[in-house]
Amino acid sequence: MKFLYILCLLMSHIISAQQIIIDSIQYKEDYRKVRLYLPDNYQTNQLPLLVMLDGQNLFDEHTSYSGEWNVDESIASFPENKQSIVIAIDHGNELRMAELTPFENEKYGGGDAENFLLWIMEKALPETITKFELKINRNKIAIAGSSLGGLFAYYAAIQHPNFFQSAGIFSPSFWWSKKSFQLIDQIEGIKNQHYFFAAGTEEGKDMLIDMKSMHDLTLRKGATVTYLEEKGAQHNEAQWRATFLTFYHVWINDL
Numbered sequence: 001m002k003f004l005y006i007l008c009l010l011m012s013h014i015i016s017a018q019q020i021i022i023d024s025i026q027y028k029e030d031y032r033k034v035r036l037y038l039p040d041n042y043q044t045n046q047l048p049l050l051v052m053l054d055g056q057n058l059f060d061e062h063t064s065y066s067g068e069w070n071v072d073e074s075i076a077s078f079p080e081n082k083q084s085i086v087i088a089i090d091h092g093n094e095l096r097m098a099e100l101t102p103f104e105n106e107k108y109g110g111g112d113a114e115n116f117l118l119w120i121m122e123k124a125l126p127e128t129i130t131k132f133e134l135k136i137n138r139n140k141i142a143i144a145g146s147s148l149g150g151l152f153a154y155y156a157a158i159q160h161p162n163f164f165q166s167a168g169i170f171s172p173s174f175w176w177s178k179k180s181f182q183l184i185d186q187i188e189g190i191k192n193q194h195y196f197f198a199a200g201t202e203e204g205k206d207m208l209i210d211m212k213s214m215h216d217l218t219l220r221k222g223a224t225v226t227y228l229e230e231k232g233a234q235h236n237e238a239q240w241r242a243t244f245l246t247f248y249h250v251w252i253n254d255l
Helices: 002-013 071-074 093-099 113-131 148-159 179-186 205-220 238-250
Strands: 020-027 030-036 047-052 084-089 136-146 166-170 192-200 224-229
Touching: 002 192, 020 047, 020 113, 030 071, 030 113, 047 238, 071 084, 071 238, 084 113, 093 148, 113 148, 136 238, 148 166, 179 205, 179 238, 192 205, 192 238, 205 224, 224 238
Parallel strands: 047 084, 047 136, 136 166, 166 192, 192 224
Antiparallel strands: 020 030, 030 084
């Protein structure tokens, strides 16, 4: 009976049918969940890596805020040679606002993104890759997120263009601080990167105005840029689930 109990515990952390592994890594004085999607061929081939924020919302509707993104099903729908590993970092609940924002907002505070990003790059990713013996194509690493996660993904990519070659930026919260627009003016060396911007037309004019402005600034810096406005879509998981497929298709095919 004890063996069966331990087996059930293990199975609760490994969803074999959809190849999702849930692990945890120390972050500050606590631990943070990390969720992995592993294609069938992950042990034999060197694969692209997609790093994602808000891991709770990506694979399981029971842990998601308002419906999952179906990331695993979407990637599994591609041919085997077009599938990637996903390492998704859970948000920190009440810490989310601070962790995902690179600058302080006068009303909401925040501004701890650089520390969270360094933890991801220097601890969460290396430990996960080593622990699960992942074979990563270091020339094909992307980062993606929505809302504040979209802001974070953009910040991560422009700050570390040699690490993240692509960024999926869904409904980005560029309203958080004008410093995001000032930062891109100071950035060089992103000509080999691709940025995918996507938002719904029902998210408000400010969302689309800010995103288009950032698209234009990024394009002027020499990056390859994709811009998508999803007609009738709102600021929610349903939109990001739909636009994720488009982002993934563009990224995995090197467009």
